Amino acid sequence: MSTLVMKFGGTSVANLDRIKRAAKRVGLEVANGHNVIVIVSAMSGKTNELVGWVNETSPLFDAREYDAVVSSGENVTAGLMAMTLQEMDVPARSWQGWQVPVITTSSHANARIEDIPVENITAKFDEGMRVAVVAGFQGISSEGRITTLGRGGSDTTAVAFAAAFDAVRCDIYTDVDGVYTTDPRISSKARKLDRIAFEEMLELASLGAKVLQTRSVELAMRYKVKLRVLSSFEEPSDVAGTLVCDEEEIMESNVVSGVAYSRDEAKMTLLQVADRPGIAAAIFGPLSDAGVNVDMIVQNISEEGRTDMTFSCPTDQVLRASKAMEDAKTSGEINFADLVADTEVAKVSVVGIGMRSHAGVAAQMFKALRDENINIKVITTSEIKISVLIDRKYMELAVQALHDSFGLEKAG
Amino acid sequence: MSTLVMKFGGTSVANLDRIKRAAKRVGLEVANGHNVIVIVSAMSGKTNELVGWVNETSPLFDAREYDAVVSSGENVTAGLMAMTLQEMDVPARSWQGWQVPVITTSSHANARIEDIPVENITAKFDEGMRVAVVAGFQGISSEGRITTLGRGGSDTTAVAFAAAFDAVRCDIYTDVDGVYTTDPRISSKARKLDRIAFEEMLELASLGAKVLQTRSVELAMRYKVKLRVLSSFEEPSDVAGTLVCDEEEIMESNVVSGVAYSRDEAKMTLLQVADRPGIAAAIFGPLSDAGVNVDMIVQNISEEGRTDMTFSCPTDQVLRASKAMEDAKTSGEINFADLVADTEVAKVSVVGIGMRSHAGVAAQMFKALRDENINIKVITTSEIKISVLIDRKYMELAVQALHDSFGLEKAG
Numbered sequence: 001m002s003t004l005v006m007k008f009g010g011t012s013v014a015n016l017d018r019i020k021r022a023a024k025r026v027g028l029e030v031a032n033g034h035n036v037i038v039i040v041s042a043m044s045g046k047t048n049e050l051v052g053w054v055n056e057t058s059p060l061f062d063a064r065e066y067d068a069v070v071s072s073g074e075n076v077t078a079g080l081m082a083m084t085l086q087e088m089d090v091p092a093r094s095w096q097g098w099q100v101p102v103i104t105t106s107s108h109a110n111a112r113i114e115d116i117p118v119e120n121i122t123a124k125f126d127e128g129m130r131v132a133v134v135a136g137f138q139g140i141s142s143e144g145r146i147t148t149l150g151r152g153g154s155d156t157t158a159v160a161f162a163a164a165f166d167a168v169r170c171d172i173y174t175d176v177d178g179v180y181t182t183d184p185r186i187s188s189k190a191r192k193l194d195r196i197a198f199e200e201m202l203e204l205a206s207l208g209a210k211v212l213q214t215r216s217v218e219l220a221m222r223y224k225v226k227l228r229v230l231s232s233f234e235e236p237s238d239v240a241g242t243l244v245c246d247e248e249e250i251m252e253s254n255v256v257s258g259v260a261y262s263r264d265e266a267k268m269t270l271l272q273v274a275d276r277p278g279i280a281a282a283i284f285g286p287l288s289d290a291g292v293n294v295d296m297i298v299q300n301i302s303e304e305g306r307t308d309m310t311f312s313c314p315t316d317q318v319l320r321a322s323k324a325m326e327d328a329k330t331s332g333e334i335n336f337a338d339l340v341a342d343t344e345v346a347k348v349s350v351v352g353i354g355m356r357s358h359a360g361v362a363a364q365m366f367k368a369l370r371d372e373n374i375n376i377k378v379i380t381t382s383e384i385k386i387s388v389l390i391d392r393k394y395m396e397l398a399v400q401a402l403h404d405s406f407g408l409e410k411a412g
Numbered sequence: 413m414s415t416l417v418m419k420f421g422g423t424s425v426a427n428l429d430r431i432k433r434a435a436k437r438v439g440l441e442v443a444n445g446h447n448v449i450v451i452v453s454a455m456s457g458k459t460n461e462l463v464g465w466v467n468e469t470s471p472l473f474d475a476r477e478y479d480a481v482v483s484s485g486e487n488v489t490a491g492l493m494a495m496t497l498q499e500m501d502v503p504a505r506s507w508q509g510w511q512v513p514v515i516t517t518s519s520h521a522n523a524r525i526e527d528i529p530v531e532n533i534t535a536k537f538d539e540g541m542r543v544a545v546v547a548g549f550q551g552i553s554s555e556g557r558i559t560t561l562g563r564g565g566s567d568t569t570a571v572a573f574a575a576a577f578d579a580v581r582c583d584i585y586t587d588v589d590g591v592y593t594t595d596p597r598i599s600s601k602a603r604k605l606d607r608i609a610f611e612e613m614l615e616l617a618s619l620g621a622k623v624l625q626t627r628s629v630e631l632a633m634r635y636k637v638k639l640r641v642l643s644s645f646e647e648p649s650d651v652a653g654t655l656v657c658d659e660e661e662i663m664e665s666n667v668v669s670g671v672a673y674s675r676d677e678a679k680m681t682l683l684q685v686a687d688r689p690g691i692a693a694a695i696f697g698p699l700s701d702a703g704v705n706v707d708m709i710v711q712n713i714s715e716e717g718r719t720d721m722t723f724s725c726p727t728d729q730v731l732r733a734s735k736a737m738e739d740a741k742t743s744g745e746i747n748f749a750d751l752v753a754d755t756e757v758a759k760v761s762v763v764g765i766g767m768r769s770h771a772g773v774a775a776q777m778f779k780a781l782r783d784e785n786i787n788i789k790v791i792t793t794s795e796i797k798i799s800v801l802i803d804r805k806y807m808e809l810a811v812q813a814l815h816d817s818f819g820l821e822k823a824g
Contacts, residue, residue, distance in 0.1 A: 080481060082477045083466065
């Protein structure tokens with residue numbers, strides 16, 4: 001029998017009525033002939049409550065205890081979902097991460113799944129069970145302690161189960177009905193995409209479109225898991241949502257698929273850095289050690305042995321980054337005249353696999369921004385993405401202008 | 413190093429401040445040189461919330477899923493308590509039931525502890541850990557599923573750990589400062605007992621004094637665990653609370669130790685039962701099969717082959733008991749003229765190991781009730797207890813009269 005994975009996020013299981021609504025969808029898929037693995041998040045708000053308690057108790061918490069506490073919300077939903085299915089006469093049972101077991105690394109609060117042995121659940125399917133409800137976001141380390149996979153980790157749980165069980169598809173039920181060409185709150189012309197390539201989804205996810213955890217997309221790409229994002233609040237339909245799939249499965253598409261943004265960026269510039277071989281390592285080594293997520297990097301042309309080095313990082317890491325740089329200066333590892341932080345910037349990006357075969361996307365992007373008199377502070381590019389750092393006050397305007405310029409309101 | 417078990421009930425860990433207060437007490441005992449095993453309940457109200465969700469989801473729930481859901485509250489408290497101790501520089505970690513493991517029977521929602529292997533926790537104590545925080549109320553069945561021990565089960569967890577680890581004492585921290593001669597809300601003359609014998613505590617617990625789960629007292633008696641009940645809201649003191657201990661450790665005491673009551677009793681009478689050998693089995697077999705907890709039983713003297721049979725049970729089991737009796741009549745197992753239920757009764761009991769060596773306690777009890785014009789409907793006695801069923805409206809008066817009559821306001 002074919003196996004289908006269905007994942008329900010926090011808003012889709014926020015209360016008993018919504019759990020019932022989700023269970024009905026599961027029942028439909030069982031009636032369609034699938035064995036179903038349901039991955040559930042905690043009821044919305046529950047994990048935040050638990051995280052709040054942990055932070056109040058112990059700001060520098062023991063991540064092993066953090067995991068033991070914050071994983072409890074998913075266990076509640078899993079049991080309630082299994083009961084709801086049983087009430088509908090669908091044979092179901094719940095599994096906590098350690099019961100499967102979902103074997104992970106020991107990087108508590110940010111563990112990675114290493115293995116999901118299928119034997120226990122398969123044996124139950126063989127006995128006639130039709131739905132395995134699994135608590136998402138959690139696993140067990142080789143030391144026998146509970147681990148969690150980082151915020152949004154239930155997406156990754158779902159994809160990992162789809163890969164382990166060779167599922168026909170992994171449906172991610174959430175509170176939006178798919179992936180859009182941009183945030184509909186910013187551009188009323190935003191259009192839902194029927195399909196999007198893994199690579200594009202990866203760029204969008206890491207650029208701040210919060211539909212899927214980045215890691216889950218990586219995993220789906222590696223294991224060729226067909227991933228569908230759809231709303232649990234709309235009527236069931238075969239064409240609903242957005243299918244995240246291999247590039248080859250997308251017949252035609254626009255050159256650019258979407259416009260993403262990230263609001264909480266900061267731009268930091270080290271002025272008059274003494275330039276020498278290895279200076280980049282001397283700067284970005286300490287930043288990495290301090291846990292700063294450096295995103296874009298730009299180095300000016302060196303002049304008289306001195307250069308300016310600019311990088312971007314999340315706004316809430318500016319203090320940490322500054323301290324790391326001052327420390328490195330004090331210890332003599334690097335030398336610079338000044339460190340300037342601009343916390344009023346945002347990142348706007350255009351993403352599309354079509355860029356690989358179409359020239360001129362960058363030029364069109366820069367022109368669209370120039371026409372709105374938006375100054376570009378930093379540029380980075382990848383094969384399928386161009387990102388710019390601009391003043392934050394122009395962020396919405398830039399997104400709208402780019403969406404218009406690339407004609408994203410119309411399907412390609 | 414000596415091991416001490418400390419159990420904190422729901423009100424003692426109701427929020428982060430109370431958890432901190434409880435952790436301070438644990439820290440004191442660590443400073444006193446003990447290794448400590450802390451057993452925690454869920455924050456007060458949490459388990460009720462979970463039970464409510466389960467009942468709403470599935471009135472005839474799968475008890476295995478019930479256990480998976482309702483056990484989650486204790487996990488949260490255990491992790492938070494471990495973190496709080498770590499913040500105080502006390503080496504601590506949390507353990508969920510399956511991690512210890514607390515091995516239980518498979519009677520879900522009402523499991524019994526079968527074994528607590530000490531190796532895992534002992535190894536951590538040997539490495540320098542000073543406090544093992546264990547989620548109470550839960551265990552794991554031989555099928556690898558989570559079990560719970562019934563409401564109040566954390567008391568039993570605590571005593572079982574004290575027995576397994578040969579602890580010097582098992583301290584049960586709650587919201588009352590000990591065991592009283594009667595409920596202080598009913599008699600202002602109620603006096604806290606410094607010591608009480610296991611047998612007396614057992615009778616009091618099963619008679620409705622809700623300080624300790626009955627099973628925990630049985631277990632403590634069997635394994636000679638020194639059990640102390642005390643308040644987590646009073647200042648620490650060596651003489652605080654009530655010590656539940658062997659009879660031999662109680663130097664002197666009153667003949668009667670306490671007056672207990674149970675409000676939700678019903679009296680049921682089968683009129684003109686056809687009397688024959690085996691008739692009691694024919695009546696109480698079906699009641700037991702129907703899950704009715706029959707307490708007191710009285711049979712009138714048989715007259716012309718017919719007798720009246722009276723028994724008591726909890727008020728909320730009256731319908732179930734009636735149905736079982738009507739069914740047994742229909743099937744011809746028993747024959748009776750009528751079944752009369754009186755749901756307006758209460759049980760009042762006097763308890764004391766001193767009764768064993770003192771005659772006249774029953775006579776004194778009946779006289780005290782007669783002086784208040786309280787009619788006795790049913791009487792039962794055990795070695796250390798006399799219980800009577802009376803009209804519920806006289807319950808408070810009876811408790812006060814008996815407390816006065818046996819001079820319980822003064823220590824013996």
